[in-house]
Amino acid sequence: QVTLKESGPGILQPSQTLSLTCTFSGFSLSTYDMGVGWIRQPSGKGLEWLANIWWDDDKYYNPSLKNRLTISKDTSNNQAFLKITNVDTADTATYYCARIEDWELRDWGQGVLVTVSS
């Protein structure tokens, strides 16, 4: 059974760096063609894809966030990470991680709400 769970700071101030962790089970990020993606959703709005990391450490980012994103993984501990630098109120959202299978976002975590406020 595949499960994913996101964790984060809950609330942070503008200009700080947001660090998110995705802890998963039921699959390995060292398996060929496996990946983890990050997606966010402001309250009442649609979904925005942020970044993917693949089994071979290939990484892809949404250019709309202008180099503020860094994705990484710890294969041994079944975790993936996302950092967003210089946050502002527009980064307030629920952040999801998802397992990538068949080149799509197959299994999703429950999401973690992050609020940016001074």
Place this chain on the structure above:
Amino acid sequence: NTVMTQSPTSMFTSVGDRVTMSCKASQNVGINVGWYQQKTGQSPKRLIYWASNRDTGVPDRFTGSGSGTDFTLTISNMQAEDPAIYYCLQHNSYPWTFGGGTKLELK
């Protein structure tokens, strides 16, 4: 970037109805499209992958079709548990992009 345009943005339907919603890509994405269902307060759930393949456990009243730029999700027999927002996602090229969603509600 590939823009995914969903229509309608919202619709009301009744139990037993046949429901069709559309997703149009701004450029050819092949069959690299998935459909996701998001019920209120829940995370998205994938229903369809590679445009027309139903995920395990998804009722067969859900059907995906299309290729290239035009994609459709059909619910053949609307059920009381189907109200949700439905999103399409293209993964043909980076950045991956979602449609804006179709909100499906019961009358």
